[in-house]
Amino acid sequence: MALHTIMTTPSGNNNPSNGAIVGYDPICRSISTGLYDLPLLYPGSNVSVRLGNAVTGTSGGIAAMMSYSMNVTATNSQFTYKYAAVLSDGYHSTPGMESFFSVKLKDGSGNILGGNCGKYYVNAVGAANGTDPTFKLSNVSGVGGTVYYKNWSSITIDLTAYIGQTVNIVFEVADCIYQVHFGYVYLSLDCGQLQMPSSNYCTGSTSATLVAPGGFTNYQWQGPNNHTNIPGATSDKLVVNNPTVNDTFYVQVTNVSGCISVLKVVIENTNSAITVVLQSVTAACSGLKTGAISIINNPAYTYTWSSGAGVTGTTYGTSTSITGLTAGIIYLRIQNGACNYRDTSFIIPSSANPMSTQNKKFCSSSGVWLNAGNGNNYKWYDGTGSALPPNNNDSLLISNPLNNAMYFVSYNNSGGCKDSIRFILNESVISVTQQIQNNPCQGANTASIHLSSSPTNVYTYTWTGPAGYTNTNTGSTSVINNLYSGNYTCFISDNICSKAITIPITEPTGIPDTLAISVSFCDLEKEATLKAPKGYSNYQWYLSNVPVIGAHTDSLHILDPVVNYMKYTVRFTIPPCTYQNKTFLKLDKATNIKMEEVNVFSPNGDDINDTFFPFIDKLTLGPLLSDYLSSYYLEIYSRWGEKIYESNNASQGWDGKYNGNYCNDGVYFWILKYTLSCGIGTTENKNGFVTLLK
Template sequence: SGLSAGTYSVTISDANGCQYLDTNVVITQPVSPLSIIGSSTDVSCKGGADGTAIANTTGGTAPYTYLWDPAAGGQTSQAATGLVTGTYNVTVTDSNGCNISNIVLVNEPALDLTHTTAVAHALCYGDMTATATVTPTGGVPAYTYLWDPATASQTTQTATGLGAGTYSVTIADSYGCTVEDTTLTISEPDSLNLDSLTLFSNDICIGESTQLYALYPGADSSFTIIWDNGLGAGLGPFTVSPTGTTTYTIAVGDACGNTIDKSTTVTVSQYPIISLDPNIATGCVPLTVDFENQTPNASDSLYTWSMGNGDTVTGGMPTYTFNSSGTYTITVVLTNTSNCTTTSSGQNEVVVNPLPTATCTADPAQTDIRTPVIYFSGGVDDLSYAWGFGDGDSSYAQNPAHTYPGVGSYDVTLNVVDSNNCQNSCDLTIIIDPYYDIVIPNAFTPNPNGPGTGAYDIEALDNDVFFGLTDYVEEYHMMIFNRWGELIFETFDILIGWDGYYRGKLSQQDVYAWKINVRYIDGKEIERLGDVTLIR
């Protein structure tokens, strides 16, 4: 063993000593040494796993066996397949057990296949003039293109004759790697829409100005926008001051020759007219005034009346009451349905005169029927006076005197009128009381001809009945007592007195005690005690 290639001699001896000599023993070797030349097929698309590594073997003694490293999955064929980019090691062994190792490099494209897009949108609504262009980068040129059926499946880098919509394209490089774009969107201008054209203006009052302008979404420099009435071009705003109601029209055209127009009217209204009497009203406090604008055809306007005292009222014909004296300048603001406003000017006045001062006093204000004369005073002002004394009588004197006919309470009224014919009044009450006293005689002479009924006549002179004389009685009680304190007479009727008889017999001449209690019609009560002499 351990011999190299060459020719050797060998002697063979057996057990008997016999020998054989061979001088042509030849040891051979492979024609060339075992070697590996690696080759590869690169990965088609960046990040893919379709690369191939091949061990091209020469020399040595066939057949050969192969073993790729774990990165290649330990494959045992001459060509390792399904590889990602990388460096792979392979060991080759020939039939003599000779082996050799080498590395094989599998590459991939340097860049991903990607692209950019450029779109030229449709110029007019409904046009088929748009284009879409894709520019690929990465991968391995050359590139092929396939657009979706909506483009008639065009195969060029730029798809033409497109309308509004969304398109897709697939790009493939020379290795068959592909990238797809499904969001290529083509837009187009909106069709001219009259509803989208909005005009703005305001109605005005004569002599005013207003701003006139339009809005149209999407209008750009390709649009033509023209107003009539000499306003010129553009959406505005324009300041206009028409002297009468005027209609303005705008025409809007796009780059494709389509045109729409729309109009707006600026209504010019007159200012309302106010006509008030300079001297609206004159009177006495409280003064109620009915206001009215004397201009016709203003009933549909909004009125605001300022009363000169901080108060305001509304309405075409308001009623207002002035509760304080003074001169009030009235201002009215009149706004018509066109919102044109006029404010009154000049001295439109309401004169409210104060009431005269009514002063009424009486002397006395309360007395009794014995002195029923009352003296009245109406003050010192230069006024017209009218007294009502409460008993049906009256007087036009400033300071009259009046005699009342009887007991009672009298409501007195004084009405005064000044030079402005303003009136005022005052009231007072006069009380005429009954005369609260009882007239009682101290002696009387009974009729000796027998007892009577006790009735008496206050005008009679015979003095044969003892009684108490008083007026305005509501309740009455009289009692007569003899010297022993015995009650010998009693009455509750003021019209019945004592006739001097007791139990049907004339009482003896003597002094008798009496007691009288009276309640008058006003509730006042008195009690009197005394004695009377019976004379026979």
């Protein structure tokens, strides 16, 4: 058998001649009546704990203990335990050998509180010799000895001296040291605010009744208005004849451990107005008995609930809380002793729950769960009212949801009432607008991205980017600044759906190194001019990587170019970039120029191959520069022999127009006569065809 057993069987049959014993201890039987008279439960209680058992020897327990720990406050300083003890007497003569039951009050460190007042002890010898006269001899013998039992007793401990402290109430029961004679106890615990004595006095009455709290072993009343003992006043009640209002009486109470407390009561006129404080009202489901009402208890009052005024109709009960009520009016009579009473009424409302509506968001790529409230008997329907496949679940998975689709569920909620919910599905679509500011220069980190998401909502933006860049923020917008060039990815979530976008941050590619410094000179020339690209700023020329003092324009005049021109470089700034600079290639001498014929161009205004030159310089990939020529004459004819263009400017090409209008797509014939500026000045004649494609 277990050493700690929860007992829940209420009192039933205690007469063995009527069959099996129900709800009573099978060992505790009255000698005088033959009936079993120790209930397993304290009267009015639904549960108790049996500590120990009637088994002895090696299969039984030696001792059992239970501890109750509590932080003492003003609201729980009255600790009451109810117990019933069963002890088998083995007639041991040596103290401490018998079976026993004890209660000890200890602090958090295990020390006894209050000296002897903090403990109670009784053993089988004390039960047998009358030390505790409340023990009875059972006509059922124990193992090797007689059995004594104590019926249920209520013991109160005043813990007001320990408010703010943690105390432990330790219960212990044990067999005799030889494990031959058993001991066990039934316990039921309770705690609350220490109840002070009350008075019941009606105006005009010749007596008043004073009532002390129960659970103490001895009472001694004192007074009036002093601490003089009143002879014979040793019960929990005192009747005062010809009382005087406001007289003060005291009662000295002693608990089972011999601890004494003194409580005070003042005689008051209880004819004052009766008040009632409503604590809670629970609505009743339509047609069901699910309503409830509760009021704050006043110990001086008694209560009677009924369906009719003046305690008429059906009586529902006499406690402060009534359940199982239908919607409507319930009546209450509050009786203040024998003095007066008050009739009042309350309304138990009807809980006819209207259908509620929930808008349920879902993502287009996944299903959505519909969840009802707590309850039972669930029935699901689609938007047309057709029943869905039977299920009694509080949730339903829609695998392929449609925007604006509706579903319904009806069920009995946790209060027992019919409830229903309409679900409207809303597809969650995250729309994002972008504002991007790219970097204006190579290597800069001034770029920014501004995202705005809709519909207006709170989103979480999680960014990743180059070189381990991360950023997270919440809101309807997200702005990130001081960005280097590269790809930035943002995951946007509204806790239902998410969306990922990648945004490139770019920067200018800069001036390619293939752009060249222009050089124009012939063999044996002693001077030449170097020309850098025009239109920039902060030019600086270098000779063998050494800055040329004062050389800050787009051109530089040099001496002895045949020897030195390859040693020159130039750097410059491209606004708005303040640190961009380039070193460029140099052109060869004019006598070594290499040309390539052009056979197609596209004058369509896109600034790409819009102008025709018969030849391009292979080194610069640009038109043949006039600096290399002393004469130049270009003619262009249509396929019918009509001259449509002529020019003696080598820097000016044909724009594909004749008399201000673009010519038709087709093949055109050209003739070029030019003379090189170096050498012996040889004149060259060239011709060819070019295709015009707009």
